[in-house]
Amino acid sequence: MDDQLYQADPHIVATWAKGWAIAREVSPPVPDGGAFRIEVGLPDHVRRYIFSAATTAVRQIADTISDPYIFLKVCAPPDVVSRLLPPGWVIQPQAYMMTCFGAMAPVNTALQEGYVLDISEDIPVPIVRILTTQGEVAAIGRIAFVGDYAIYDRIETHESHRRRKLGSVIMKTLEAVGAARGINKGLLVATREGRALYETLGWRLHSLYTTAEIPGPVLPG
Known part of the structure; x- marks a missing residue:
């Protein structure tokens, strides 16, 4: 298994999440159900969850969400993430975490x-x-x-x-x-x-x- 495809270093992801929140001047990330949750508070971007790997935690959190403008960010390929999502979720264009x-x-x-x-x-x-x-x-x-x-x-x-x-x-x-x-x-x-x-x-x-x-x-x- 290629780690670059299926998971990220949790420390790197935690650091990225903290820095992103600082750069966007929003509340710092909070650990929540296997993810880092950031309350963004914008009309079209209410909240985001950042996962360092595609685990069952993605599905567990996705199952609690029914409103739009809440984003799941997962360090894994789109087809792997898709299999963890309930109906109604859509994958956005691919992005890349880099160092x-x-x-x-x-x-x-x-x-x-x-x-x-x-x-x-x-x-x-x-x-x-x-x-x-x-x-x-x-x-x-x-x-x-x-x-x-x-x-x-x-x-x-x-x-x-x-x-x-x-x-x-x-x-x-x-x-x-x-x-x-x-x-x-x-x-x-x-x-x-x-x-x-x-x-x-x-x-x-x-x-x-x-x-x-x-x-x-x-x-x-």
Whole structure:
């Protein structure tokens, strides 16, 4: 059995959950029935449960949920997670929990003409932005710290500014923020597209990260 497919290190998952909650400024995770429960409190994201493996605990918690906007996050393949779910649950696009223990690969962080780097470092969750000279946010990322780990979160490049290596600049700048605090172990969860970028920077797959939900109506805004 490939551990990267079917389970994750519980310590890594616990650290990720704590860092995610810090980065999103929500309540810290609480152990609950074999998962880490986070009360997010948004209309379209009420709560999430994070599991380090696909066990019967997934089914036990899923059986207690009938409302939408509550998410199950499981470190396992989607087909394995699906078999544990009652009817009505839907699997979202695949994501990937990744790690980088040590320095990322070197890249050219010089920005193309028309962009400027903006770093907000002296705040609980440092933010790095790349702005256009007109003040538009072209790319952004955040970093939270849990012990000796840095949790990278919400790394985004606006669609009209992609393929200009802005994501690499965001990641390397966030890395420098962590290194200034003596932290060089990184965690993140990537989309399929994001995984390709992070692997070029030296990140490695830790586990698959499958999300399930009961679909609800699209809320305004």
